[in-house]
Amino acid sequence: MPVPGYGVLIGGVSDRRLATPKKNHYEVRVEAAGASYRLAVNVQSADGSEVLYHIDEAFMNPLTTPLAALGDGRHAIPSKAGGVALDFVRGGLNLKRADFVPLPLAEEGDDNDLNDKLDHYVQRVMSDAGARVYAFGSFFKDNKPDDYFGFKPGQGIHDIHFNQGNSGNFAGDNGPWQDGALLFHFPAENRWVAIFLAFQTQSWQVDEHGNPTGVVPPQPTPMPTPQPQPEVGERLRIVAAVANSLGTPDVETVTLVNASPEDVDLTGWKLSDRNRNSFPLSGAIKSGDAVRITIGAPMQLSNKGGKITLLDANGKVVDGVSYTKEQASKRGWSIVF
Secondary structure (H helix, E strand, O other): OOOOOEEEEEEEEEEEEOOEOOEOEEEEEEEEOOEEEEEEEEOEOOOOOEEEEEEEOOOOOOOHHHHHOOOOEEEEOOOOOOOOOOOOOOOOOOOOHHHOEEEOOOOOOOOOOHHHHHHHHHHHHHOOOOOEEEEEEEEEEOOOOOOOOOOOOOEEEEOOOOOOOOOHHHHHHOOOOOOOEEEEEEHHHOEEEEEEEEEOOOOOOEOOOOOEOOOOOOOOOOOOOOOOOOOHHHOEEEEEEEOOOOOOOOOOEEEEEEOOOOOEEOOOOEEEOOOOOEEEOOOEEOOOOEEEEEOOOOOOOOOOEEEEEEEOOOOOEEEEEEEEHHHHOOOOOOEEO
């Protein structure tokens, strides 16, 4: 079954513990609505392989508006589209596997391991009373003192990573709209930072239940590990869109690029908006080429922000992006993803 107790924990940070070669989690103590919680953040997998990470230091997404409206504390989230649940594949987070890179959990030196990457932003939240961490994942609770910080009851969030594309012992955790992540909000700077984590053994080609449909990547080799290459499902990418043109009537376009070494036949493919209205595609895109598509009803790119999803002939999500009201307000400008 999917991960239990999916939700988001919002609060300030009061303490943290770095991961070690014998303890593969970076631990964070969070204070929220009069209670203490612990975030258990994987910086190494159970089999010893390195975790993949991607940091967006200027995270702009329509999700930040409803998230900022939530108060401190734990909030249960339905694992479905239309809310604030995260989905790396379907959720318009502008994430691609090729964006993720591996790092060891602890290396000598500065800013060269996951401890350093996480600690940089956690320390900033600790020193800023107005800043907040938003931890997406699975809630846990027991009646004994916390193993790391001693507060009681021991409770917090784990599974703060991609929760799809697993095989073997972790296949039971697969599910859509239940991915974990860390978001940091710094209101004084009007800035959001997002940290996304995944395991090297997870596949990003998944079905509607989050189970892998493609070939699962082989077991990784020791460091140095090459940057993961895009899977077959990432041949086509959404790279730009015009949601607010200069002319009247408004002409909305989406630009696709074929990053693969092969031509791609678009017969049966389609684009869809945040309301799941779709626009059929046809023709083909040659290897390395880009094509600008003028979309039409019922699909529509809202000037108030939205999502664009690319689906193949089997209805599987190939790519998804999102844009904000601010980005769409600039008439005639292409929004670049």
